[in-house]
Amino acid sequence: MHAVAELAGCSTATVSKALNGLPVSAENLRRVYAAAEQLGYVPNLAARSMRQEKTMTLGMVVNFEGHPRSELLYTFQDLIANMESAGYSVLLSIVRNEGLDLDTLLQRFLAHRVDGLFYWQARPSNALAWYERSNIPVIAVGFRDPECAQLPFVTLDGAPAFAAACRDLKALGHRDFAEIVVDRADPLYKLYPRMRGVRWREIRIGHGEQDLRNAVEKLLTGGAAPTVVFAAPPTSTQLLSIAGELGLAVPGDLSVVSYFDLEDAGLFRTPLSAIRTDYDKLGDAVATAMLDALSGRQVGDVMVPDSAHFVPRASTGPARARPAG
Amino acid sequence: MHAVAELAGCSTATVSKALNGLPVSAENLRRVYAAAEQLGYVPNLAARSMRQEKTMTLGMVVNFEGHPRSELLYTFQDLIANMESAGYSVLLSIVRNEGLDLDTLLQRFLAHRVDGLFYWQARPSNALAWYERSNIPVIAVGFRDPECAQLPFVTLDGAPAFAAACRDLKALGHRDFAEIVVDRADPLYKLYPRMRGVRWREIRIGHGEQDLRNAVEKLLTGGAAPTVVFAAPPTSTQLLSIAGELGLAVPGDLSVVSYFDLEDAGLFRTPLSAIRTDYDKLGDAVATAMLDALSGRQVGDVMVPDSAHFVPRASTGPARARPAG
DNA sequence: CTGAAAGCGCTTACAG
DNA sequence: CTGAAAGCGCTTACAG
Numbered sequence: 001m002h003a004v005a006e007l008a009g010c011s012t013a014t015v016s017k018a019l020n021g022l023p024v025s026a027e028n029l030r031r032v033y034a035a036a037e038q039l040g041y042v043p044n045l046a047a048r049s050m051r052q053e054k055t056m057t058l059g060m061v062v063n064f065e066g067h068p069r070s071e072l073l074y075t076f077q078d079l080i081a082n083m084e085s086a087g088y089s090v091l092l093s094i095v096r097n098e099g100l101d102l103d104t105l106l107q108r109f110l111a112h113r114v115d116g117l118f119y120w121q122a123r124p125s126n127a128l129a130w131y132e133r134s135n136i137p138v139i140a141v142g143f144r145d146p147e148c149a150q151l152p153f154v155t156l157d158g159a160p161a162f163a164a165a166c167r168d169l170k171a172l173g174h175r176d177f178a179e180i181v182v183d184r185a186d187p188l189y190k191l192y193p194r195m196r197g198v199r200w201r202e203i204r205i206g207h208g209e210q211d212l213r214n215a216v217e218k219l220l221t222g223g224a225a226p227t228v229v230f231a232a233p234p235t236s237t238q239l240l241s242i243a244g245e246l247g248l249a250v251p252g253d254l255s256v257v258s259y260f261d262l263e264d265a266g267l268f269r270t271p272l273s274a275i276r277t278d279y280d281k282l283g284d285a286v287a288t289a290m291l292d293a294l295s296g297r298q299v300g301d302v303m304v305p306d307s308a309h310f311v312p313r314a315s316t317g318p319a320r321a322r323p324a325g
Numbered sequence: 326m327h328a329v330a331e332l333a334g335c336s337t338a339t340v341s342k343a344l345n346g347l348p349v350s351a352e353n354l355r356r357v358y359a360a361a362e363q364l365g366y367v368p369n370l371a372a373r374s375m376r377q378e379k380t381m382t383l384g385m386v387v388n389f390e391g392h393p394r395s396e397l398l399y400t401f402q403d404l405i406a407n408m409e410s411a412g413y414s415v416l417l418s419i420v421r422n423e424g425l426d427l428d429t430l431l432q433r434f435l436a437h438r439v440d441g442l443f444y445w446q447a448r449p450s451n452a453l454a455w456y457e458r459s460n461i462p463v464i465a466v467g468f469r470d471p472e473c474a475q476l477p478f479v480t481l482d483g484a485p486a487f488a489a490a491c492r493d494l495k496a497l498g499h500r501d502f503a504e505i506v507v508d509r510a511d512p513l514y515k516l517y518p519r520m521r522g523v524r525w526r527e528i529r530i531g532h533g534e535q536d537l538r539n540a541v542e543k544l545l546t547g548g549a550a551p552t553v554v555f556a557a558p559p560t561s562t563q564l565l566s567i568a569g570e571l572g573l574a575v576p577g578d579l580s581v582v583s584y585f586d587l588e589d590a591g592l593f594r595t596p597l598s599a600i601r602t603d604y605d606k607l608g609d610a611v612a613t614a615m616l617d618a619l620s621g622r623q624v625g626d627v628m629v630p631d632s633a634h635f636v637p638r639a640s641t642g643p644a645r646a647r648p649a650g
Numbered sequence: 651c652t653g654a655a656a657g658c659g660c661t662t663a664c665a666g
Numbered sequence: 667c668t669g670a671a672a673g674c675g676c677t678t679a680c681a682g
Binding site for chain 2: 674675676677678
């Protein structure tokens with residue numbers, strides 16, 4: 001910057017003003033721009049951020065417990081593009097069991113003085129208190145642990161799609177619903193109002209295909225087995241192949257619904273019925289919420305409307321006849 | 326920091342040294358840590374980076390021309406985790422046709438004073454010269470435009486898998502190979518040594534399913550049509566459904582190979598033969614190269630060995646009998 | 651080992 | 667409109 005000032009024949013203060021659109025004489029403006037151009041001057045954001053309160057950097061931590069659903073890439077893309085258009089850059093971190101723990105990461109972002117944080121699948125963390133103390137907006141995305149209830153939360157409104165799926169299935173004769181839940185994940189069906197006249201159960205399994213295989217075998221032999229099973233990928237797709245191997249017909253013996261749609265689900269041997277979510281809408285809503293928060297507005301929880309739909313395909317069909325009694 | 330110094334009863338210089346592991350008396354060390362803890366002190370990386378030459382920030386720009394293959398999420402995850410364990414944070418940017426252009430983005434990262442840049446699908450850009458001038462290591466990943474030949478390049482060694490696919494197909498009687506290339510992408514088959522006794526052609530189409538449909542129809546009516554087609558997703562999967570609609574049997578009339586494997590390709594009605602790549606190996610190799618470059622070592626091009634394999638499935642089969650003459 | 655002081659590259663009252 | 671100067675929060679010779 002000194003070099004620019006020297007070449008332009010003015011002070012660094014004038015350079016700064018010229019480059020930031022503050023009132024400068026036309027002559028100086030021209031010379032500063034010319035000098036900056038000639039020298040290939042690139043401002044140092046770190047220096048700027050020491051004087052101003054903002055770093056124009058946002059943190060995004062994605063907290064995958066189990067399997068990352070790769071369609072999320074689209075939301076990231078959309079979200080990041082939105083924030084970049086607003087002048088921000090985003091630090092991305094994808095947390096897994098291995099690697100640095102969440103607390104360390106959240107603290108590191110704090111050291112970077114991020115202006116805000118996107119927190120996918122928000123779980124409690126000590127570091128969150130620091131964000132609150134520092135008045136850095138944190139937006140929970142997708143899922144929010146009850147212990148993080150203080151965070152504003154943006155998510156898809158899955159209830160109508162879920163209700164539509166249940167209605168369709170009930171019309172097909174299903175009364176016994178189940179959800180397969182992996183590890184310590186929270187069952188999703190509990191998030192939605194229960195439909196009258198249907199029973200729900202929770203089948204909890206560990207990671208690994210063998211766990212799922214055992215569960216499916218138990219389904220086969222159990223007396224009052226569910227006639228339809230909900231699960232998230234990759235469990236929902238594994239279910240299709242395992243059912244095939246074990247001679248369980250889908251949907252003849254068991255209907256299967258995937259909680260999230262897959263790009264190629266329609267091409268499957270048994271096309272997989274799924275709840276399709278509109279990730280672009282989610283990305284846009286999250287971006288809007290963050291921009292609001294950054295400009296000091298209070299932001300509340302957002303349920304993105306009309307952002308999920310039940311797409312029935314061949315993996316759901318009429319409930320199998322139940323053994324009498 | 327002043328507050329910490331005051332509480333600990335020493336100078337800020339001593340605080341800095343204590344926190345950075347420089348020699349300090351045990352007594353001061355203890356008091357500084359206690360004070361920092363009590364005050365919830367988080368160092369300001371921006372301030373630090375003004376004195377030191379490093380920001381501990383890396384840029385990653387992913388340059389998707391057409392369709393982002395979402396499996397890349399796994400590589401990002403692996404790569405980011407690696408860099409974070411080494412103390413870095415990474416700024417991610419996913420470039421598309423809409424949104425900020427590449428040059429703006431690269432320049433913004435420069436303003437952030439990134440210590441290095443991962444450049445997926447490296448295309449020429451004016452901003453690259455600035456990185457070179459600033460001596461910031463840039464690593465091209467996945468693909469490198471010939472005009473970016475000066476950049477060290479890390480990619481999968483696809484040649485053995487490609488050769489294996491061609492060998493298998495030739496053994497099945499195929500002589501006429503084609504690749505479907507979307508928009509202005511570069512044909513991939515040209516990257517590899519050509520096998521003797523087979524012909525290759527390039528079928529260039531625009532974005533949009535209709536373009537592909539037209540191309541497939543032309544294949545049906547053309548006299549000397551190829552018997553096997555290579556394409557990248559999503560074209561390879563669209564090909565399966567369009568072939569179905571148009572009454573073209575796969576692999577009876579046409580074999581299809583996907584240049585990249587899809588997680589659920591084995592579940593398809595016609596399981597899709599594909600070249601499966603090991604993204605973890607790529608992520609690790611890229612991380613290693615960057616760490617090397619950051620520590621001042623010269624890094625050359627890296628072809629990650631044994632990182633791609635041909636997985637024949639049901640979409641490839643014997644070549645159809647050719648009309649005599 | 652310790653601390654006063656200079657300086658990293660900016661921005662912003664402030665006085666002219 | 668302009669520029670000298672202070673200051674953002676750190677680190678690092680340097681002198682003690």
